[in-house]
Amino acid sequence: MKQSKTAAEKISTIAKALLEWFSAHARDLPWRRTADPYAVWVSEIMLQQTQVKTVIPYWVRWMRQLPTLEHLAQAESETLHKLWEGLGYYSRVRNLQKAAILIQRDHRGVFPHDFAAMLELPGIGRYTAGAIASIAFNEPRPILDGNVIRVLTRQFGIGENPRDRAANDRLWGLATELVTAAARTSLEIAPRAASSFNQSLMELGALVCTPKQPQCGVCPVREDCVARREDRVAELPNLPARAQVTARHFVAFALEHQGRYLVRQRPADVVNAQLWEFPNAEFVITSRPPTSAAATRAVFGVDLPAAQRLCTIKHSITRFRMTLEAYQINLTSPAPPGFAGEWHNLAELDELPFPGAHRKIYAALCQAKLKAPARRPKTPNRASRNPAGPRSRKPAKD
Numbered sequence: 001m002k003q004s005k006t007a008a009e010k011i012s013t014i015a016k017a018l019l020e021w022f023s024a025h026a027r028d029l030p031w032r033r034t035a036d037p038y039a040v041w042v043s044e045i046m047l048q049q050t051q052v053k054t055v056i057p058y059w060v061r062w063m064r065q066l067p068t069l070e071h072l073a074q075a076e077s078e079t080l081h082k083l084w085e086g087l088g089y090y091s092r093v094r095n096l097q098k099a100a101i102l103i104q105r106d107h108r109g110v111f112p113h114d115f116a117a118m119l120e121l122p123g124i125g126r127y128t129a130g131a132i133a134s135i136a137f138n139e140p141r142p143i144l145d146g147n148v149i150r151v152l153t154r155q156f157g158i159g160e161n162p163r164d165r166a167a168n169d170r171l172w173g174l175a176t177e178l179v180t181a182a183a184r185t186s187l188e189i190a191p192r193a194a195s196s197f198n199q200s201l202m203e204l205g206a207l208v209c210t211p212k213q214p215q216c217g218v219c220p221v222r223e224d225c226v227a228r229r230e231d232r233v234a235e236l237p238n239l240p241a242r243a244q245v246t247a248r249h250f251v252a253f254a255l256e257h258q259g260r261y262l263v264r265q266r267p268a269d270v271v272n273a274q275l276w277e278f279p280n281a282e283f284v285i286t287s288r289p290p291t292s293a294a295a296t297r298a299v300f301g302v303d304l305p306a307a308q309r310l311c312t313i314k315h316s317i318t319r320f321r322m323t324l325e326a327y328q329i330n331l332t333s334p335a336p337p338g339f340a341g342e343w344h345n346l347a348e349l350d351e352l353p354f355p356g357a358h359r360k361i362y363a364a365l366c367q368a369k370l371k372a373p374a375r376r377p378k379t380p381n382r383a384s385r386n387p388a389g390p391r392s393r394k395p396a397k398d
Helices: 007-025 037-047 052-065 069-074 077-084 091-106 115-119 126-137 146-156 165-183 193-207 292-300 346-350 356-371
Strands: 246-257 260-265 280-283 308-317 320-330 342-344
Touching (some): 007 165, 037 091, 037 126, 077 091, 146 193, 280 292, 320 356, 342 346, 346 356
Parallel strands (some): 246 320
Antiparallel strands (some): 260 342
């Protein structure tokens, strides 16, 4: 009969097994090629609620344009939001700059090594501070994100809601024991063991111990997994039911005059602050959507020429399912006074940061322009080609 391991032996076994697995199976991600705390910090903030494959091009572009803390601290707001465009949760990028400014002021431009000092920075909580401290500085600090919670609840058979205080404290305790045990392993296995171990936990959750259809057969710690042994893998983690989905409906207008479009910048104290958008309004739909004429009056306060449907955009934000109907209106005369916003052509719009849905409106406008038949210039008759004759041509101005 196989003797069961003690808790300490299991912790040590898991730590060693994951270090060995990670050394052979770690993905080659660009932020793993550096221990620069600034680069690690940016990657961790970008990866919050965002998939790795989405983050890679954003991180590469960011580091190319803002390679240091000083560059971030001094960047224009529009530059930051343009670099972040499409990642969502834009308070993250604003907190990045706030923290960079504080580091320039209070830490002489050097990212703080002290864990408590990291926690004082905007946008950095216990998980992010632990990730930076371990990955960049190889300190044995625990981490606990969605992937790690899934791995630990299954590995140790924790059936309570991981968001409850007692269960959450236990998970943090296990994460601490594991990274501490990893830090005591031999240097031959992992020269930077704390860094490698925490990344191995996240990697295992992302690639093997996945929410659906986990690959238990190739898991390096399957022998010690309580959930696998008790056939409870599908039950864990025991997360509460998701909030009920709520539908929301919006109408937006691409108002054009002489090749320029009206856009507005969102205020600093709202969702998607400081991003640009086409004029729009939300409607509560009880029976049928509003007509374009009714929507025009609601958005602009006046009647405008007939609107043409441009596109329908569906997207999700947390528990909300959004439907955005976009229309195009061509004005033959200037817009009435009082239309708040700025007028820009398509090339200028491309330089502005938009929320994802409004960036799709811009793309639809570009596509519509490509499909529109080109206007053939009028062919002048012989009398109008050069009515005064070639000798009357005025000399070119300097």
